[in-house]
Amino acid sequence: MAAPSDSLSVLDPALVPQLSVSNQTYRVVVTPHRGGSTVRLHLTNRTRPLPMEIGRVTVAVASENGAVQADSLRTVTFHGSTSATIAPWSDIVSDPVDLTTTAFGRVSVSVYVPGLAALPTEHFNGNATSYLTLPFAGDHTGATTSDAFPLRTTAVPLVAGLDVDAVGVSSVVAFGDSITDGYVSATILGTPQEPSVVDRDVRYPDFLQRRIDAAGAPFSVLNAGISGNRVTRDGFIPQFGPAANARLQADVIDKAGVTDVIVLEGINDLGIPIGASADEIIAGFTTLIDRLHRAGIAVHLGTILPASNAIADGMLTLPYSPPVRQRVNAWIREQRLSDTVVDFDAALRDPANPDILAARYAGPDNLHPNAAGYARMAEAVALDRLVGCR
Template sequence: MAVGTRAARAWPVSLLLALVAVLAGPVVPAGAGQSTDGHGWTGTWATAPSEHYEVSGMSEVTVRMPVRTSVGGSRVRVRLSNAYAGDPVTIGHATVGLRGGGSTVERPYELRFGGKRQVTVPAGGQAVSDPVRFPLPARADLVVSLYLSGQVTHITDHWWAQQTVYWTDYGAGDHAADTGGDAFTWTTTSWPFLSGVDVTAPPAAAVVALGDSITDGSYSTADTNRRWPDLLSARLNACRPGAGVLNAGITSNRITAGSETNPSALDRLERDALSQPGARTLLLFEGINDLGGAGAEQIIAGMRTIADRAHQRGMRVVGATITPYKDFTWGGWTEEREARRQHVNAFVRDSGGVFDDYADFDRAVRDPADPQRLGPAYDSGDHLHPNDAGMRAFADSVDLTSLGLGRGCS
């Protein structure tokens, strides 16, 4: 079943040629947990690399990427991924700053990498910027601007961002420090190279949402941060300001199988969840894409392995039930697969200690008149992906105490 199969882009060739941008710096482990002064790092925003492009003729361009923070802090660093590239990429200048509206930035703060303004991220590698003193609020619109000074041949990105990303024309030069947005003349909806933003704000902790297209926010309203992890972050921030929520959703992702640029949840668990700075709780919401090609026991076995690996790292694990999708527009639903879904959900609700707790997303959005269907009030129109109301129902259905983040949330 091809749940969340990518729709063809109606982008001009020039847009496809230009999905890029990146900070980059000294190659360090993505989950490096302590700054040099002993302050702990916590992720405030994250996304999972999920796509690869070859491009030609791209150089001297600047890209500006808005992201929504979850937890605030006094210092900021940016993490980058060149995971699927065949060549290194050079960043000539990078900045962060609060968004002023559209593609404008109130005050850009310059980023350095190993003390240098320019950095080259190797093919298949990662990079983390030096910390910059920057009072970053929680639930703020942060903008990461990257000037690509050299020739770009390959781009690693997260393609279904549900967020407008701003670009200059090729050859326009360095506009990373611009406060205005006039130089940014065209847009895409992907985050190239950017994989995470961290802050120092002890004591703090993060929840990682590991999922597929539903967690990715597919079919939620673009540019409004209505993915369910964003909405969960808003709930947490009201009672536990030090709690970050990191979105590790990838469209079409599965637990039991994957591909080079869309590895299975098992294969990407370390990269996208366990190594996230400050990660304390894993919320696993996967399995719907597995129903067409894997048996219920195979899916459950994958869930057990994920939970066991997270527990070995000292993390709390919350499982989520698989949501209904009868009459899904792209097909794939059968009585047999529905039986598998019910079997897996019964395990999630009573896992015998595999999960520390569970979130009943199935119950939150199913149609009471036909529980095999997504409720009409929550349906984006394809009978599988929830709309904004469905995203809200997910976030509201999570028992905040189940996340194990300490006092303050009930």
């Protein structure tokens, strides 16, 4: 899953310029958490005010650097047609495709856009490398080598998800911001992204999936994180996506087989910019929980991680944010609205200074965990409390 965030990015998280114009092909690399023999694709135009013309789509098992395994290449159809038009503000789902995939095995989705490709809907922070042709290069969805794809991005254009057909399997959605998204900064400033984590699948939902697999539970984890996301209002910039409640239906409730959701939001309400009160954040959580319960989904509410020594969401918000975060976390621990509480804060904070991340778990910006921190977050989730694991 790659939750749609925006259509306005000119740079990806690695600060690489994005070049979407017309008559070009996108080769988007995705990593399903579950293997199978039949898949279907979700393509998105959810944040674009214009129709998106799709000329042809293929799917294949990915090889190195944008190449694909030739014998796995399949043409994708939509209601029997090899082309489609996605209406403004909309998504489409493909027909089933016979393709054998493996858990954590990379899959390439190649999408040819013959008309105007500018402002494609994207998931801003993909933490994985995808590829593009130059504008006006034409249809290269059938190419098995990477020669036609000189451009790279760590955003995820056009592809919102991949479903694998499975019987007796349920889904847990990890719903949150950049910490769910798996972002790690290369610097104390919070940007650009740390290149060593790209293509490594070291987000906390990835580690959680590995724990579930080791336990033999028939359960798939969907990552619905959007970097910069907030509970109380839309993102401070378009790349940070719509507010949590605004995207809850599409990014959680409508997902196939969902039984559980882990919610980890709130730090950006405190700091981008300063403004949200504890009462506002608590009211937002209360609404989220009520809507999810009415949809029959179990809610596991996470405490907000500390960040007082970070620049963003930390030092720039002192002395406001630590006491507000502590008040919200106290409410999360004491409330009985959610089915369970996942105490991410207790798992990662420094015992000597509970307002900062422990050094062994902190990334360079002291806001986002490193890979060890994301692994620790996954360990904090009680598998036996997830409905889909019972």
